[in-house]
Amino acid sequence: MTRALVLHPDIKSDRDRRLPEHGLAEAVSLAAALPGLEVAGAEIVRLPQVHPGHLFGSGKVEELKARIEALEVTLVLVDGPVSPVQQRNLEKEWGVKLLDRTGLILEIFADRARTREGVLQVELAALSYQRTRLVRAWTHLERQRGGLGFVGGPGETQIEADRRAIDEAVTRIRRQLAKVVKTRELHRAARKKVPFPVVALVGYTNAGKSTLFNRMTGAEVLAKDMLFATLDPTMRGVTLPSGRKVILSDTVGFISDLPTQLVAAFRATLEEVLEADLILHVRDIAHPETAEQAQDVADILAELGVAENVTQIEVWNKLDLVTGEARSALEVQAARSERICAISALTGEGTPELLDLVSELLDEEKFSRSLHLGFEDGRRRAWLHEEGVVESEAQDDTGYQLELRWTARQEKRFRDL
Known part of the structure; x- marks a missing residue:
């Protein structure tokens, strides 16, 4: 130990x-x-x-x-x-x-990664990190005498050899990853032929995603009160109350100040989120910095290129850890929003309502519509973006030209704004 x-x-x-x-x-x-x-x-x-x-x-x-x-x-x-x-x-x-x-x-x-892709992504990130720290391994450089022209000192040669070895390893791993990603693309293409929507769980690490995943699917995924308990996307089929089948995906937890090379390395691990029809953003609502954690998740999703038009539900988890007036206030706030569900994945409280909401959002028929808004319509435009219904937007001299994909219910709410 x-x-x-x-x-x-x-x-x-x-x-x-x-x-x-x-x-x-x-x-x-x-x-x-x-x-x-x-x-x-x-x-x-x-x-x-x-x-x-x-x-x-x-x-x-x-x-x-x-x-x-x-x-x-x-x-x-x-x-x-x-x-x-x-x-x-x-x-x-x-x-x-x-x-x-x-x-x-x-x-x-390195300890948590289980799938072939996860292991390769870790190796890639580790090599990227090691390359910047070669100075540590070669403290004898203090003894080197710099060379001239093409002739370097012995230490310089050693560092260059090490860098070359790392670069070759990176190239080899990227080649292996390309094969793995291609296999995943084939699986995804096969899934697209089956009309099952993908529902992705995202959230700050230790927010309770794996516990909720187990609650919704009956799967025995590692669910511990531990940071980064899940590192590879785990996917299971779930039948919603309406009878509709969906694919539920559990993903690696996000964390503040996640090093950039790790965000880049784990982009492929989070590909299921990019493909999702619905995102459940799981928050530890009992954590003193829950708002800051939620912002970190939003920032990383934006960095990953998750489209604004993907519908998101905020799942306020760990309600069992909040008591008294604070709990009542959270429940009132959640009840006022159509996109917030307060639950306890541990006790099961609120999960039936969450499944009903997922059913409702996925079962609604969507249709396309073109819309022009003037510059003075900033509030309505912001609302459309918040609802995630904007597929594309262009600006001209008179305002904004928007291509929308929304439900009849969303159109009615927009008219009432």
Whole structure:
């Protein structure tokens, strides 16, 4: 069992920073998601600014060294980005292995990935990460003498050889991935011949997607109170109350500050979301930062290119953890909206109503319509985008030309605006 110390740097100059207590709690949950790891200690490290060489100031480095020795840890997890130089210097100072947030998430992904595609995507992301950190492996570069022209120093040659080896591995994995993706495309094409709509579950990691998936399908998917419990899309057929069959897809959870190479690497893993007819955005409504988490999910969906015209339902999960007036307020708010369902996937409360809503939205017949709106109709145009009925939009001198696909009910509501 590896003993680890979790550090959350709270940098005052970072304007986008969230409450450090929540950041530390998430980092500890991340660490707990890695098997064979014991969190021996966790603390917030307040910093006026980032020190370029060591991340922390010299006094703080010494103070943390004493804490590392007292706790007898062999691994330090820093919840944030750590440059290769900072990582090398801190490992040298403290005499322990160090992982930054990206490194830790990669370790978890490597442990969780099950399908061939998932494993390949992890390898690709890991190689991309390693390529930027070659400086760590070659500390003997300090001894090198730079060459002239085509003749480099010995260390330079070694780094180039390593980069070439990584680039060759990346090319090989991309080739393998292309085959896997082609197979998935064939499966998807076969599914399209069967007129079953795809309903995708998305949400922040640990929001309860897998628990809801199991509740709706009766499947035994890994559902733990653990970050990134699901990494590969799991698909099952579900018969709705109306008798209609749909395909339900459970996906990897999103997380704030997900490194860009991971978003890119896992795009294919989230392809089912891109193909979905309906998206269920599952939120942990009991979490103190549920609004910020919802925004992170929205940002990543936009980055993945999920079309605005895909209908979305917000599923406010973990209602069983909210009590008193706060719970009543949430239930009233959810009841006022046609696109919000308050549930507890754990107890089953609210899930029949959710299935009814899914049935209702998928069973409604949609038709196409062209519409012109003037520039003064900003509010109505915004409403159309919120409803997800805009398929394309063009702008001319007099306003907006919109191509819509909507239901009779949505058209009536638009007329009443």
